[in-house]
Amino acid sequence: MSPAMAMIDQRNEEDHIIESEYHKGVKNMYEKGYLHKVPKKYIFPASERPTTSMNDSNSPKENLQLPIIDFAELIGPNRPQVLRSLANACEQYGFFQLVNHSISDDITRCMIDVIGRFFDLPMEERSKYMTTDMRAAVRYGTSFSQTKDSVFCWRDFLKLICHPLPDFVPHWPASPSDFQEVVATYAKETKQLFMAIMKAILESLGIMEDNQEEMTKEKDNNDNNNIMKELDNGSQMLVTNFYPPCPEPDLTLGMHPHSDYGFLTLLLQDEVEGLQIQFQDKWLTVQPIPNAFVVNIGDHLEIFSNGKYKSVLHRVLVNEVKSRISIASLHSLPFNCTVKPSPKLIDEENPKRYMDTDFGSFLAYVSTRETKKKDFLESRKLTNS
Numbered sequence: 001m002s003p004a005m006a007m008i009d010q011r012n013e014e015d016h017i018i019e020s021e022y023h024k025g026v027k028n029m030y031e032k033g034y035l036h037k038v039p040k041k042y043i044f045p046a047s048e049r050p051t052t053s054m055n056d057s058n059s060p061k062e063n064l065q066l067p068i069i070d071f072a073e074l075i076g077p078n079r080p081q082v083l084r085s086l087a088n089a090c091e092q093y094g095f096f097q098l099v100n101h102s103i104s105d106d107i108t109r110c111m112i113d114v115i116g117r118f119f120d121l122p123m124e125e126r127s128k129y130m131t132t133d134m135r136a137a138v139r140y141g142t143s144f145s146q147t148k149d150s151v152f153c154w155r156d157f158l159k160l161i162c163h164p165l166p167d168f169v170p171h172w173p174a175s176p177s178d179f180q181e182v183v184a185t186y187a188k189e190t191k192q193l194f195m196a197i198m199k200a201i202l203e204s205l206g207i208m209e210d211n212q213e214e215m216t217k218e219k220d221n222n223d224n225n226n227i228m229k230e231l232d233n234g235s236q237m238l239v240t241n242f243y244p245p246c247p248e249p250d251l252t253l254g255m256h257p258h259s260d261y262g263f264l265t266l267l268l269q270d271e272v273e274g275l276q277i278q279f280q281d282k283w284l285t286v287q288p289i290p291n292a293f294v295v296n297i298g299d300h301l302e303i304f305s306n307g308k309y310k311s312v313l314h315r316v317l318v319n320e321v322k323s324r325i326s327i328a329s330l331h332s333l334p335f336n337c338t339v340k341p342s343p344k345l346i347d348e349e350n351p352k353r354y355m356d357t358d359f360g361s362f363l364a365y366v367s368t369r370e371t372k373k374k375d376f377l378e379s380r381k382l383t384n385s
């Protein structure tokens with residue numbers, strides 16, 4: 001048999017995998033030794049594959065040096081300069097790397113470790129948390145939206161709702177035995193860090209003073225306090241991702257291009273690269289920096305900033321050799337709040353660019369279609385802007 005025929009034969013073999021196996025996730029199939037070739041279920045159309053979309057298929061993979069924001073500098077005397085760099089990063093890239101932040105190496109290391117041990121548990125243990133209910137406190141699953149995706153992504157996930165923590169932690173996995181404690185500590189720390197970054201972002205947008213806490217009498221400052229209060233009481237979801245090695249990484253994606261729904265996402269990744277962001281019409285790979293967070297603007301902040309700060313498309317590549325773990329902490333207003341452009345960023349020159357929107361309409365939107373790209377945000381744009 002010719003090598004080409006042998007390959008087709010093997011692909012056909014992979015395609016005898018029954019549908020229910022796909023739904024148990026890609027790690028399960030990898031462990032069972034099913035994956036010598038990428039099954040058809042995971043093969044993206046040629047135009048969406050890693051090497052062909054937007055860039056020339058023969059061009060080497062390009063890396064992107066994201067703007068670096070030094071958190072220690074942000075809370076020190078150089079705050080005004082760092083705020084300018086922050087504004088530039090949010091306008092031009094929609095992404096930055098945050099270094100020297102307040103979360104210790106110990107906490108981030110333990111978090112990646114416990115998530116790795118969770119994904120190493122036997123399938124029976126992991127599958128206890130499988131549900132398609134998008135509002136569940138804990139949700140284990142695969143791909144992006146396994147009930148709607150026509151092509152599956154090479155990724156398994158565990159999603160945890162975090163706020164208020166005492167209500168949710170008891171529902172989280174009790175195995176590994178330190179899971180709840182480690183993850184709760186991490187959730188608390190990332191929430192605090194999110195609040196500190198948001199305060200800086202409101203300042204960088206020119207809608208909040210650094211000394212605002214002492215100036216609560218003025219109406220404007222009360223408005224700003226309200227958004228900070230709402231965010232403090234806001235939603236937080238941890239999305240932990242596991243990407244097994246892939247025999248043909250050029251045919252598939254760990255995650256297809258998407259934007260995040262919230263205000264900010266704080267992403268912690270292990271040392272394996274995979275995240276790409278869209279920058280100047282190219283897909284560029286973000287180099288992991290040990291113990292840094294990749295922070296990105298979500299759709300709600302794009303709306304709140306009336307389009308000044310951009311929620312940027314990103315996707316994930318997989319590789320032949322190594323598995324990869326990433327942990328995204330997504331933050332927004334409480335699920336029952338309305339997100340709208342800040343009145344302070346609307347004037348004659350900058351008319352209101354987005355409709356008011358709530359979380360319910362987002363969930364209704366994503367639960368009725370295969371979500372790709374920035375289509376939810378596009379659906380909220382006012383046509384006269």
Ligand SMILES: O=C(O)CCC(=O)C(=O)O
Nearest residue numbers: 239241274275316326328
């Ligand atoms: O794995 C990554 O680097 C990105 C994860 C991501 O985009 C997400 O969880 O929404």
